[in-house]
Every structure is written in structure tokens, then in C-alpha cells.
Amino acid sequence: MFHALADATRRDIVECVLLGKSTVSSLARRYPMSFAAVQKHVAVLERAELVTKERRGREQIVRANIAAVRDASTVLDHFESLWRSRMERFGDLLAETVASEPGHPRGAAE
Amino acid sequence: MFHALADATRRDIVECVLLGKSTVSSLARRYPMSFAAVQKHVAVLERAELVTKERRGREQIVRANIAAVRDASTVLDHFESLWRSRMERFGDLLAETVASEPGHPRGAAE
């Protein structure tokens, strides 16, 4: 799951597909890479169950599976709740504004 | 970020560290692998800014960076909001109980 989302192209594919159904070829036209490369990315997402494929004639329709996205969110929410319970044990909600462990600055995304 | 979380050991390390400070060696004792392997995992997490390291004598204290976790959550929340706005465009909130695109069952986690 997280691995599938670790690639920027794949995240973009998920985003596209969440906005509406796509075919593999329409997705392929979006990225500066070979069709086969996009196919591979879709295969990774499919294996992670973030998308499903449905053949319609000569085309494969790619659909999102929001439940799988939510599964990933659940893991992160769990991390957040661990953090919050620890903060409460500290009885120190000030640390929350620092958004990191006390005394440490926040970092940037991936 | 997502890549760093893609490995089960690394997720577990994040969880440990969120619960409280750890040293690299205390983390290493938790997993059935060499110290160097755990070190590598910590290095990946550090590079993704999910943790920071602070030397204290001969030890390295490992601390969580919840802000980075939240950055990942933001991406997933964005996906969720895309999905929701599309559902609203459908004017069909029934689809939400299916938890996937209409006509498709939900999948399992990673």
C-alpha cells in the first residue's frame, strides 16, 4: 500500500482515477514515459488494491478503490493517536504546537 | 515518505518511537535482524524526516517527527476529498456505503 503510493506517478494515477474512471491508454498519454511503464504502475496499484481494472472491449477501465486509501489513512491515524496519548501522558499540549517532539523543528514532506 | 513507511519493520520503528524515545540499539534488540539492518531502516526513516537522531554519549536517541506523519496524512486526506467531491457530483451518497466506485466491492489492506 504505502509502497504503491511511494512513486509520484502512481500517486498521480490514483488522483486521476479518483476524479473519474480512466483507461490505461488515457492514463498513459499523461506521462512522459512508455505505455508499458504506465501499465506497470497500474499493475502495482492493482496489486495493492488501490485500483481495479475492468475490460470493456479493447479497453481496460481503471477505477479507484477508496477503501484501500482509507486503510492507509487508518495506519497514519493510529500513529497520530499514539502520539496524542503520549502528549496527554505528558500533560503537555504545548508540545503539539511545535508539531514534533519537544525541542525539535518540523520537517518537510517525503 | 510513503516509501519509508512501506516496510513493516520501519512502521514498527515509527510506532515505537512515537510511544517514546528509543536508542538505535534498543530498537535493534526488537527485531530478528542484524544491528546494521536496523540502522539502515532508521537511516531511511531519518532521510524521510519521520525521525531524528541525537547523539548522547555513545548512544543515538531516536525521536519521532509527527509533522512528517501528518504530511502523509494530508496527501491521503486530499485523495479522500477528491473522492467525496466526486460523490457529491454524482449526488449519490449511497455509493459511499459501498466504499468503492459503484458496482465494485472493497478490497483488503496492503
Added chain:
DNA sequence: TTAATCTACAACCATATGGTTGTAGATGAT
């Protein structure tokens, strides 16, 4: 001082990964 503990770093290895080009079958349009 010696021994124990902790860590950094390097080299190695089998496997995986994000791309490539190539081949070929199926479907759809003309």
C-alpha cells in the same frame, strides 16, 4: 587500563524496481 557497549561505515548479495524496446493478439473503425 581493559572490557563491554554502542555506533558508523563498507562491501557484498539476491531480489526488486522504474524505466526501456520488442512482439503479438484482440477489439474497433473504416
Added chain:
DNA sequence: ATCATCTACAACCATATGGTTGTAGATTAA
């Protein structure tokens, strides 16, 4: 029927990855 479009699959490649063992320096404990 031919041509265009779409897709599946294979092989390849340079690089990355999750582990290994080995070497060695720094800190701490006895």
C-alpha cells in the same frame, strides 16, 4: 478485409533495496 487502437507480455538494464558479514572508532563501565 485492412488499418488503427488498445493491451498483454517478455526481455533487458541501471539502480535501489532489505538483508548479510566485517572493520573500526567512540563512549561507558568495571
